[in-house]
Amino acid sequence: MITKIIVNDDKRLNFLPSIAQKYIHFEAAIYHYASKHIEDYAGGYWVFLELSNGGKFLHLQDNGPQRLYNTMNYFEGMVSSEAAGIAISAMVLADFGAIAYSAGDEAQAQRFYDFYYQLRDFALEHNEASEILAFLD
Numbered sequence: 759m760i761t762k763i764i765v766n767d768d769k770r771l772n773f774l775p776s777i778a779q780k781y782i783h784f785e786a787a788i789y790h791y792a793s794k795h796i797e798d799y800a801g802g803y804w805v806f807l808e809l810s811n812g813g814k815f816l817h818l819q820d821n822g823p824q825r826l827y828n829t830m831n832y833f834e835g836m837v838s839s840e841a842a843g844i845a846i847s848a849m850v851l852a853d854f855g856a857i858a859y860s861a862g863d864e865a866q867a868q869r870f871y872d873f874y875y876q877l878r879d880f881a882l883e884h885n886e887a888s889e890i891l892a893f894l895d
Contacts, residue, residue: 759883760880761810763807763808764805764806764807765805765806774806777814777851777873778854788804788850791846791849792846795826795828795846795893796818796824796825797824797825798825803819804818804819805818805819809877813876813877813880814873815843815877815880816843816846816847818839818842818843822839823836823839824836824839826842831893833892835893840884840886841884841886844877844880844890845881845890845894847877848877848890848894849894851870851874852871
């Protein structure tokens with residue numbers, strides 16, 4: 759079983775740079791994708807989490823249900839803020855991997871893909887796995 763650990767306040771500044779060299783772009787992409795895929799998203803405090811398998815993800819601190827949708831595959835459903843964060847984080851990781859690969863940076867692409875699959879492994883164990891995977895499909 760993969761466990762999650764909330765990143766303490768004193769380590770938050772190192773969290774995003776540990777994922778991406780251009781972490782400002784990565785963070786902006788998270789917020790942008792959230793605005794595209796979480797109904798009524800208007801910003802908020804994001805919790806940073808590390809997984810025991812090396813993965814990482816973010817989710818809104820709001821614990822209420824979120825309407826998550828993906829117009830590219832017609833998914834729409836109500837999920838927890840954690841599940842929405844897993845889905846958004848996974849989508850951004852996959853897209854950044856594809857961008858890095860197309861730019862010829864295979865090492866950076868592999869890093870993003872490794873994070874994606876570590877997060878996907880955690881998602882497969884999540885009680886909302888079917889919704890997360892349907893969103894990503």
